[in-house]
Amino acid sequence: MKGSYDVVIVGGGVHGLAAAYYLATNHGITDVAVLDKGYIGSGGSGRNTAILRSNYLTPEGVRFYDRSVKLYQRLATDLDYNVMFSQRGHLTLAHSDASLRTMRWRAEVNKVEGVNSEVIGPAEIKRLAPFLDVSPAARYPILGALWHPPGGIIRHDAVVWGYARGASARGVHIHQNTEVTGIDVTGGRVRGVRTSNGDIATPVVLNATAGWATLISDMAGVTMPVMTSPLQAAVTEPVKPFLSTVIVSGTLHVYISQTDRGELVFGASVDPFTSYSMRGSLEFIEGLAGHVLELMPALTKVRLLRQWAGLCDMTPDFSPIMGRTPVDGFFVDVGWGTYGFKAGPVSGEAMAQCIASGETPGIIAAFGLERFGEGALVGEKGAAAVGH
């Protein structure tokens, strides 16, 4: 580790590594260090359920996540690394008139922004996912769904490793097992970072952490509108391929996909209180299993392999906090709630541009920290944590 860098990025997940990669690739800034207190991809990047989609509700959100999906589409070529992106389509189920209305709203916003989404009925849903119980006798009958063909799943570890390799090849230093213990700010400017492996002088620090957004920002004296809660997920033993789409139910708080190996990956909503604990709970597994069986009764004999939790930094409007802060040189790319992984490439690209130019790119203009002081919240009700 050198004693000084032009840019120090805190957090070696997809966001931090993508920012480093695009700083080097798009802007020629290679004197960059990425620090992680564990190993790369050990936080949210390795704990999410690897779902990609852009069928959000607000125009700002749709434009932003659409850019990310487009970057993901060419990522394997850009990085010369197989990230196993499978655009298998994404179904968000509606179990009530109210959620069907939201689906129609989302479909119209998506179409205006050029994103392929449409509302389909139970017969079409059954054709796409034959194992789903679409009968009207179900406890929560499926009335329709938002069908989003560009959505899909990807291998999240490969995305992290691909960005890390690409950034490293262009001169970026990646320091694992290096915990940031302090940020030096004098005269309203960032001067350096203190770590468990020594001090670094730097004029620019990017907080690209998930779960530690508040703790790292506190070191620079920047207050965050963030509440941290765990989100739990689980995976089953591998079974034969039978599910070719991603299934999401906001009402039942569950999303389901089948990996290339055949395992079923289940995710839920965030736990109902704030915590930094990453322990799984029996309540979660019981609730999850019940909800999955509501949707697919044929899975009663399938066994769970393991469960885990990741930390979600929730913001009041289910949108991220990106860009500059009141401290010169201290940038944030945080508040990623339940939607951080899918936004990795576009966030890295935008934050690299923001750091290199000093200007906030238009695509993230709505996501600035100042919006909370101005009362200009985004209100992204298309996020996974929002019950429809």
Add this chain to the structure above:
Amino acid sequence: MILLPCAWCGPRDATEFAHVGEASSRPDPAEVTPAQWRGYLYMRANPRGWTTETWYHRMGCRRFIRVERHTETNEVRSVSAAGGADLEPAR
């Protein structure tokens, strides 16, 4: 999950409660600037460690309690009846 010792009902599963959030003092609406008011609305200490917060026993006695909880271990140190102006729901 965790057991919360309700001040009125005794130890109950946390799923019976609604997590209201960090206990904070509501500023006087007549005195504050809009920016200060929004700070009260949106900004959170969100500590990793001990925090004082308000819970609502929605499936029990339907009363509010003040809880001191460690956010990393979920250990509860103290519980008391919520009541004063400083225990108004934080959101």
